[in-house]
Amino acid sequence: MPGKVSICLSILTLVWSGPALADCPLVWKPADQMSATNGAAPPASAIFAFAHYQNDLIAARETSLTRWDGTGWQELVTWDSGHINELLEYGGELIAGGDFTTQDGTHYYIARWNGQDWLPLDGGTDGAVTALVEYHGALIAAGSFLNAGAQPCKHIARWDGNAWHPLAEGLDPEIRDLIVFNDKLYAAGAGGIHEWDGSAWTLSTDRAMDCLGIYQEQLMAGGPDGLYFRASDQTWQPHPAWGSGRVSLLAIYNDCLLAVANGGGGAPPTYVNRWKGQPWTTIGTADAGVRALAIHHDQLFVGGEFTAMEGMAVNYCARYGPPTLDITQGLQPLAVPAGHVATLSVTATSDSGDVSYLWRKGGQSIPIGTCQGRASGCTSNTLTLDPVLPQDEGTWDVVVSSDGCSLTANPVRLIVLPDPDPPTVAITHPVSDAQYRTWSLSIDLWGTATDRVGVALVTWTNDRGGSGVCMGTANWFAGDIPLEAGANLITITARDAAGNESSATLTVTRECVRWYADADGDGYGDASNWVEACVPPAGYVLNSTDPNDADATVYPGAAPPDTDGDGVPDDMDQCPGTPAGTEVNAQGCPLSQEEPPLANDRDGDGMADEADGCPDDPDKVEPGSCGCGQPDTPRCSQPAPRGLCGAGMAGATAWSMVVMGLGLIRRKGWAS
Numbered sequence: 283m284p285g286k287v288s289i290c291l292s293i294l295t296l297v298w299s300g301p302a303l304a305d306c307p308l309v310w311k312p313a314d315q316m317s318a319t320n321g322a323a324p325p326a327s328a329i330f331a332f333a334h335y336q337n338d339l340i341a342a343r344e345t346s347l348t349r350w351d352g353t354g355w356q357e358l359v360t361w362d363s364g365h366i367n368e369l370l371e372y373g374g375e376l377i378a379g380g381d382f383t384t385q386d387g388t389h390y391y392i393a394r395w396n397g398q399d400w401l402p403l404d405g406g407t408d409g410a411v412t413a414l415v416e417y418h419g420a421l422i423a424a425g426s427f428l429n430a431g432a433q434p435c436k437h438i439a440r441w442d443g444n445a446w447h448p449l450a451e452g453l454d455p456e457i458r459d460l461i462v463f464n465d466k467l468y469a470a471g472a473g474g475i476h477e478w479d480g481s482a483w484t485l486s487t488d489r490a491m492d493c494l495g496i497y498q499e500q501l502m503a504g505g506p507d508g509l510y511f512r513a514s515d516q517t518w519q520p521h522p523a524w525g526s527g528r529v530s531l532l533a534i535y536n537d538c539l540l541a542v543a544n545g546g547g548g549a550p551p552t553y554v555n556r557w558k559g560q561p562w563t564t565i566g567t568a569d570a571g572v573r574a575l576a577i578h579h580d581q582l583f584v585g586g587e588f589t590a591m592e593g594m595a596v597n598y599c600a601r602y603g604p605p606t607l608d609i610t611q612g613l614q615p616l617a618v619p620a621g622h623v624a625t626l627s628v629t630a631t632s633d634s635g636d637v638s639y640l641w642r643k644g645g646q647s648i649p650i651g652t653c654q655g656r657a658s659g660c661t662s663n664t665l666t667l668d669p670v671l672p673q674d675e676g677t678w679d680v681v682v683s684s685d686g687c688s689l690t691a692n693p694v695r696l697i698v699l700p701d702p703d704p705p706t707v708a709i710t711h712p713v714s715d716a717q718y719r720t721w722s723l724s725i726d727l728w729g730t731a732t733d734r735v736g737v738a739l740v741t742w743t744n745d746r747g748g749s750g751v752c753m754g755t756a757n758w759f760a761g762d763i764p765l766e767a768g769a770n771l772i773t774i775t776a777r778d779a780a781g782n783e784s785s786a787t788l789t790v791t792r793e794c795v796r797w798y799a800d801a802d803g804d805g806y807g808d809a810s811n812w813v814e815a816c817v818p819p820a821g822y823v824l825n826s827t828d829p830n831d832a833d834a835t836v837y838p839g840a841a842p843p844d845t846d847g848d849g850v851p852d853d854m855d856q857c858p859g860t861p862a863g864t865e866v867n868a869q870g871c872p873l874s875q876e877e878p879p880l881a882n883d884r885d886g887d888g889m890a891d892e893a894d895g896c897p898d899d900p901d902k903v904e905p906g907s908c909g910c911g912q913p914d915t916p917r918c919s920q921p922a923p924r925g926l927c928g929a930g931m932a933g934a935t936a937w938s939m940v941v942m943g944l945g946l947i948r949r950k951g952w953a954s
Contacts, residue, residue: 306604306687308536310566311633313583314597315354324357326597329585332576333369335376336397339578341585341599342366342378347395350578352606353633355599359395370414372421373443375401379411379423392423404431404445415460417467418480422449424457424469438469450483461494463501470494470503475518487518495532497539504529509541523562527553533575535582535602542572554584554602566592566602581606605687606633613679613694620701620780621734624670628663628691632684640681641665643674669734672698672779704784705733707740707776718788720765721795727788728759731776738779745771765792767816797822802834846870 316323324346331342339350340358344365348355364382371377375394382390390406409427416422421441423430430439436452457471467478470491477484491505501512502521509521509529524541531542538556554566568588576583581603584591591600611629618624630637641648641660653660657667667674679693709729712718718725731737737755746766752758752774763772770790777783794816798807801821806828813819830836835843842851848860850870857871865873882891884898891897895904902910 306607307685308565308603309605309685310592310594311601311605312594312596313350313599313601316348317351317354317356319356323354326355326599328365328573328587328598330365330367330380330573331369332574332578332583332585333371333376334576334578335369335371339576339583340369340376341574341583342369342380343598345382347376347378350583359400361400367410367412367425368414370416370421372414372416377403377414377421379414379425381410391425391427403441406430407435407439413457413460413469415462415467417462422460422467424453424460424471426456449478450481453483458491459493461496461501463496468494468501470505475503486512486516489518492528492530493532495534495539497532497534502532502539504532504541504543523557523560525562531572531575533577533582535575535577536580540575540582542575544571550588552586552588566600568600579606580604605635605685607631607637607682607684607687607689609682609689609691613691615694615697617697617699618670619699619703620672621669621703624667624674624696624698626665626678626680626694626696628680628682630663630682630684630689632687635685637663638683639663640683642679642681644676645679670696670698671735674698701733701735701778701780701782703734704782705731705737705776705778707731707774707784707786709774709786709788713788716787716789717791719791719793721793722765723792724762724764725772725790726759726761727763727772727774728757729774729786730757731755733776733778733782735778735780737776739777741775741777743773743775745773765790767792767794792816795824796826797824798826798828799831800825800828801831802828802836804828804834804837804840806837807831 314326316326327344329341329343333340341348341350341355342365345363346360347358349358362383364380366378366380366382368379369376375396377392377394379392390402391409392403392406392411393400394403395401407423407425407427408429409425411423411425411427413424414421422438423441424438426437428434428436430446433439433446433448435446435448436454437457438449438453440447440449453469453471453473453476455472457469459470461468468486469476469478470493472490474488475486475491477486489505489507489510491503493504495502503510503518506528508526509524510518511521513519527543529541529543533540535556538558541555541557542552543555544550544552550568550570552568552570552572553564554568554572555562555564557563566584568584568586569590570588571586572584572588573586581601583599583601585599587598589595589597594600607630609628609630613626613628616624616626626641628639639662648657648660656669657665659665665680675696675698677693678696680691682689682691707729708714709727711728712725727742731740740752740755740758741749742752742760742763743749744763748764750760752760758774760774768791770792771787772790773785773787775783775785794814796812796814797818798809799811799821800807800823805823805825807823807826808828808831809826811831812826813822827838829838842853844850845852846855846858846860847862848855848864848866848870850866850868852858855870857866857869860866860870860872867873883889883894884891885894885900887894887900887903889903896902896910899910902912
């Protein structure tokens with residue numbers, strides 16, 4: 283018996299109405315569940331034979347025929363006792379052979395079932411039937427019987443549709459398998475292999491054989507001594523790659539030769555082996571006997587008395603092949619308006635495990651970042667695009683995977699229709715109400731605009747005149763909108779890429795206010811001279827803070843007047859009208875009017891000691907508001923009788939020099 287090694291099978295492709303399966307591993311799966319028809323499901327039982335009938339897989343169990351519905355077995359018909367060894371579709375009916383007794387108590391050993399009732403074949407046989415095959419349009423039955431119908435038929439007989447006929451003298455002893463190869467009928471059993479050419483039997487080998495098969499145009503046989511093949515010289519030779527162990531079943535699956543073997547004497551475990559030009563490989567080990575093999579929908583079905591296959595618990599039946607992955611509901615084309623929700627959905631089933639999904643657009647997987655945004659379900663059976671955008675238009679599909687096997691759904695076209703929905707726009711400043719009052723000549727507005735697809739443009743108009751484009755879209759701003767006196771209906775309009783528009787309005791009433799006369803034209807009005815108007819009158823302004831509306835040089839913040847331009851303000855100039863170019867002191871008086879130092883002026887400030895309020899302070903004539911010991915300034919000194927408020931140094935003789943107590947010597951016409 284070959285040693286158990288790792289599985290190395292080529293890939294199978296499921297035949298189905300949709301896309302082909304890709305990269306599918308071959309795995310074992312249970313195929314043991316019984317389906318309930320009327321009431322509870324019957325218990326599963328051992329399987330002794332498989333056959334195809336009306337494109338369905340039929341299994342012969344201990345006392346019933348069952349049909350595989352894709353997920354489980356449905357019971358079709360039962361009998362009293364015994365079991366069926368062989369099944370064969372022939373003449374539009376299902377032929378069953380074995381040692382069973384039908385429900386009416388008749389021992390048929392062989393019967394035909396038309397889908398509803400059991401029918402006899404001209405009295406059947408007088409012993410068990412162990413093998414069936416069709417040859418030259420006739421049904422051939424072999425077994426332990428000696429008679430078929432009214433005809434003596436030693437272990438093998440031919441049914442022509444009406445009656446039984448012998449095949450020459452028959453065979454001895456019982457036959458275990460039948461096959462047709464190169465237009466000849468071969469029968470294998472305990473007595474070896476016999477060959478029927480249509481008129482006579484020839485012994486091909488006297489070596490006992492249990493089963494027959496054909497692989498790569500070569501006749502194969504298995505038996506107690508192992509596996510053999512029919513050589514070109516018509517002799518039977520041991521298969522060179524086979525080791526030891528009895529071979530009880532042969533089949534062809536996925537271009538490989540399958541052989542069921544055990545450790546000898548029929549004892550478990552039982553091995554399912556495959557071979558395709560390399561060493562034999564054990565693909566499955568059952569804990570009890572394997573009695574039947576069948577290929578259905580590209581899967582290998584194995585039936586028998588076992589309850590475990592490759593360590594997986596099963597009830598007498600297991601499958602081997604790619605996962606049964608199917609898209610039961612494909613994608614449907616969609617036409618969805620932009621901004622609405624688009625939903626793509628697919629339904630898939632697998633008998634091998636959980637199903638996973640990967641959505642694609644144009645053959646490319648959706649980026650994960652997109653799935654975290656407005657798309658959801660990129661790895662589930664339903665993809666939702668919320669909102670759907672114009673760029674989503676195109677071809678979509680989904681890759682469905684299970685247990686290493688994948689299917690791609692037929693692609694569909696997603697059409698994105700023009701967006702029918704207008705944006706939403708709102709004015710939030712200066713108010714969110716519909717009315718606003720102000721005396722300002724212009725106004726600033728701002729607010730928000732939203733759209734499921736996106737706002738392309740926001741504009742403003744004033745029914746009293748003026749329009750423009752706002753800054754921004756989702757958060758927009760319109761500045762310095764001019765206002766006319768009275769009511770101004772300002773409309774803010776948002777537009778999306780499809781041209782849909784919506785608007786919000788604000789009625790801004792510009793109030794009538796006080797306007798103040800500006801007679802001197804300095805921009806500042808007279809608070810005592812005003813009129814109330816909605817339109818500014820000529821020569822009037824809103825400002826009312828001019829202290830002298832008759833003098834354009836007098837206004838808040840203006841420099842104090844200096845009429846004679848000597849650098850001393852008029853309100854401090856003690857010698858107004860000094861001729862231009864005249865050097866003056868801090869009081870605006872010419873220096874030429876000052877007298878020489880006095881003899882009784884000990885601090886030398888030009889003031890006699892008896893009249894000097896600060897006789898020892900050359901910087902002060904009298905205390906004034908600044909006091910003795912503080913430098914004299916024009917605003918805190920009093921005029922000196924002789925015109926000099928302090929020389930800064932006693933006995934100064936240079937009258938044109940800088941100093942003299944209170945400040946700089948000035949010449950009329952100089953800048954201060």
